[in-house]
Amino acid sequence: MIEIRFHGRGGQGTVIASILLAKALFQAGYQVQSFPVFGVERRGAPVEAYVRFDKENILIRTNVYNPDHVVVQDCTLLQNIDVTRGLKPEGWIIINSPVSPDDLAPFTGFKLAFVDANGIALRNHLGTRTHPIVNTPMIGVFARVFNMPSMDAVEAAIREEVPAEVEGNIKAAQDAYNEVQLIGLIKEAGVDKA
């Protein structure tokens, strides 16, 4: 079983991102479970959501403590949240950021990928300059990093779940799939190219 943790801010569609990923993975033949952190959501405040997937039925119904990978929808969260909390060694950290983080030390022992999801969202008219909607690009990135679910499955999930700007969201997911930068495993001495 693989467990994914999403970090975002209230209003960014973080919960929808986790649902989209679950639906795309279900399309790809996996058993899935997705849920938000069970709290009171406020706009702009840090939020978390989770996805579990497996070829077998998923029995466990508890919070996720040791995710295999994390998705960070807003790079400003890196300043005050430890996104590596409980993360398994060599897990991927996928960050929405136009550039690679300056300081790679906090990511030592994990794999890093980044994508300019804000830029992609704006280019595809998703949200506004101050509030770009980045969840569909982040799912496109996930599909590239893990080579699954297929972009067909991602497209089907977007068509099912996203109420508006469907074509723009599909295009954004595809753009992010193409444009993500895979840095790979961060070693203490330096960086391995993926």
Added chain:
Amino acid sequence: MKRVLEGSQAVAEAVRLAKVDVISAYPITPQTHIVEFLSEYCAKGTMNARFLRVESEHSALATLIGAATTGVRTFTATSSQGLALMHELLHWTTGARVPVVMAEVNRALGPGWNIWTDQTDSLAQRDTGWIQLYCENGQEVLDTIIQAFRLGEWVNLPVMVVLDAFFLSHTYEPVDVPDQEPVDHFLPPYEPKFQVDTKDPRAFGSLVAPNAYMEMRYNIAEAMEEAQSCFQKIEDEYKGIFGRRYGLVEPVYCDDAEIVLVTSGTITSTSRQVINDLRARGEKVGLLKIKLFRPFPVDIIRQILKSIPKVAVIDRNISFGASGIFAQEVRAALCNLAGHPLVFGYIVGLGGRDVTTDVLEDIYWRTKNNNVPEKESIWLGLQEV
């Protein structure tokens, strides 16, 4: 067709498929999404029901008692404080013998104000004469809601289908949503055994003197008992059409078990994982899931547990001054059996605290390593305060 649905939407889909005539509910977290889905279905014409907006849960149930008395199918949903506010009318629903169906999303009672899961709200209503069915996943929620209408309408009692806040109500997972046609076959339109005629109004609900009241109560008690066999027949039929059955209770690996965990709600699902892991390490552990809480299936529980040395009952609820409520019921069911099992009672997960695989394993080892229970109720995971 299987779709990835939120637990709340599994409830709403079942209500849609059941072709409910009248819905009345007052929103409260974590039940809110159920009400949102249903009001949207009614607004869009996906469902052809009357959705009656009211100013409180008390009025929601009062509305449905009135509607059901005229012979229509009715549904409501609530949680916690909302259910507590309905308390007077919970009794009334039963006494009036109208088969209202309710989805009850388990939420802790305040204060301290808490929106997270805890079974005390529904279990505190155990003496109101509502049938209570506890579910562990979205599929079971959908199936049980559909079955609840058949059951309630058969025995003329209200039915509460209970699901955990968030761990079930807000969790998305694949759920097989049946087509309308087989559901129509399984659940035909409601044919009330009695109803008031709105075109010929009469006085209703007059005084019942001591010479008749006791018989009316006895009839309710009998209907409650009958609900067990009726539910089994309903499940047989449901399995024939939809391929799924759950049982009043479900024993897992109980035949050779030395310790059986007794569970309800989503803790059952996580416990399945835990007992699989423990079995793989050679531990003789089993699981007894209790789905039907009212009526309490005493005979079948006795039958399953009679030769088990130790039973560990896991309660996400507390009756202050007594113990966990499932533990009380299991003890009462077993006490007249000669040489009955030792019953260990554990209090866990109140107010939404997570019941992890580690907590469940801890329960197993404590039960194994103690010859007798240290206390009637063992509270796990308490922090120093």
